[in-house]
Amino acid sequence: MQVIMIAHTQLSKSFRDYLFDRISLYLGQEGQQIALTAIRTCYSANKPSEIVTKEGHKYFGEKATDGEKGTEADRLIRQIVHSKHLSTLEHLTFTFAVEDVSRALLAQLTRHRVGFSYSAQSQRYVKLGSGDRSGGFDNVKPATIGESIVPKYQYMTDNGWKDYTANDVFDQAMRDAQNAYDKLRSAGVPAEDARAVLPNAATTNLVMTANLRALLDFYSKRKPGNGAQGKIAQLAVALKDEVIKVEPWTESFFN
Structure with missing residues (x-):
């Protein structure tokens, strides 16, 4: 089995330039910027395009006030996950090449439908x-x-x-x-x-795209030690590891 991330959600060049003209401190937190923009749009009087520029200092520049690790942005996302307002995490998507897996694993994998898209090698x-x-x-x-x-x-x-x-x-x-x-x-x-x-x-290959909410749910159901068959549990870990490589702040939500 081999799992390689092909792509993931990032800021567009035009929006990145827009932010750079106004604020440069937070450009390394793109995934969190997207999540924060979605979350705060629900509760803020500011427009979505203004969230990071007007509220970024508070959320990315201050330590978490809940006594846990990270910034206020980490704290806010923890709060959102705890309250199950998970639609705000659907704006982050990840596309993977999943190679040399069995058709049996593919049958199990495609039972996960909401938030997933598949393109599988055809027999x-x-x-x-x-x-x-x-x-x-x-x-x-x-x-x-x-x-x-x-x-x-x-x-x-x-x-x-x-x-x-x-x-x-x-x-x-x-x-x-x-x-x-x-x-x-x-x-x-x-x-x-x-x-x-x-x-x-028989082996097959596929391209799979899933949003962060769907991946967190998939991992919770298929992770090792939770009754899943060995290979799909291995896949769950591989997907988690690929996401954490590009968005390290997500690790605590998988664990």
Whole structure:
């Protein structure tokens, strides 16, 4: 699995220049500026374009008055999260390349609909035969499939009978699926129908965009130790880590 952030919400050049003409102290806090603008627009007599220039000193220039870490902007966002006024965090979006995940994970992931957009690699248009450009389908093997013995099943080797392991069963199933797909394609069956024999373990790639509110909700449901399957819990951590890299102030809200 690989997760790479492609893009995230930032100030436009015109608005950044507008701020620079009036105030330069807060230009390193772009994500928070956007969040603050949305939050304070709900409660302030100032116009949205004026929030940072007229209220920025108070929120970014003063320590948090709730006794917690950070600035008054951090305190305000904590208050908003606590009060569940989370629509104000929907203005921050993040776009990710999510690569080499299973179709099983994709099925779980796309159950999260509100605040998410997906563009997934198609098994209809991408040919997955052994002789195609793809070289056949790759697969994601669950970590729980290992060398445990399958009772009552053995196979012959040059050195005598050998017990089947869970790994042997999985690997054989992948080979059989590829062989079946190749045979169907050679019989003239279109890829969109031959894909019916491909397993949940087959890999796929996708581009995913989600807003901050949706990502916080996703993480709370899919994080490790919360009953989620291993790979989607791994994805939840990877998404969180990518967001924190570009917006460090969000870390406390994930944790």
